[in-house]
């Protein structure tokens with residue numbers, strides 16, 4: 001695992017994002033349940049930031065569309081929607097979803113770092129949720145966004161926030177302590193019971209920590225956001241985020257989402273109103 005684009009593709013192809021959020025056998029119900037989860041679960045702020053209903057008759061590109069959950073909302077609300085993703089498995093599921101619900105959309109398997117298969121100035125709006133921080137050459141994706149976006153067009157991109165409780169307290173402090181505790185194998189089930197973390201995830205962390213020994217900050221972040229086998233994840237503070245998108249004009253940044261599910265029983269004790277407020281800090 002080196003965090004190369006091939007590793008990124010292999011990982012997401014084997015783990016299509018959101019695809020395990022429902023185990024319904026009926027495929028329509030399966031997709032509906034995933035949408036409900038998106039709008040009511042931890043990601044319930046997505047409709048607020050994505051503003052699905054604002055793009056009727058707009059040409060929209062979604063970069064890293066995954067299994068088409070947000071794409072479905074854009075298309076349902078009248079946007080001319082194109083979704084691209086690196087992972088063929090996600091594109092296959094997204095196509096199935098659009099066909100099943102009889103909604104319009106185009107899908108392309110593509111690496112957004114390389115020349116996207118679109119002419120310059122094509123799209124009115126670009127949307128990308130939780131994608132570009134998983135790609136080795138994030139800057140190249142931003143350049144491609146600039147190229148295919150019409151002058152005066154808009155974009156909405158979600159990237160991981162470094163200036164957060166999850167980063168400084170959970171990932172860089174608590175998880176570093178915890179990884180020492182799970183060194184003895186028998187502690188895996190003990191820690192899993194106490195913290196509520198899935199045992200397979202803890203086992204994965206233990207294997208990687210033992211195999212790699214000392215890890216760089218980048219490697220540590222990568223294995224502590226989307227599970228132990230995620231090959232690459234980056235985080236950005238406000239200055240870094242503005243620097244990344246400096247090619248664009250009129251930038252605005254918001255902070256959303258404090259994931260209480262990562263805080264075991266403490267997370268369960270935090271009222272939704274408080275976790276919502278924490279997520280906005």
Ligand SMILES: C[S@@+](CC[C@H](N)C(=O)[O-])C[C@H]1O[C@@H](n2cnc3c(N)ncnc32)[C@H](O)[C@@H]1O
Pocket residue numbers: 008009012013017018063064065066067069084085086087090110111112113128129130131132134135
């Ligand atoms: C965390 S998932 C998010 C998927 C979707 N946006 C969602 O919120 O469910 C990250 C997605 O980004 C895609 N991805 C990562 N790097 C990419 C790249 N360079 N070009 C296109 N897609 C990429 C992955 O294949 C994966 O489907």
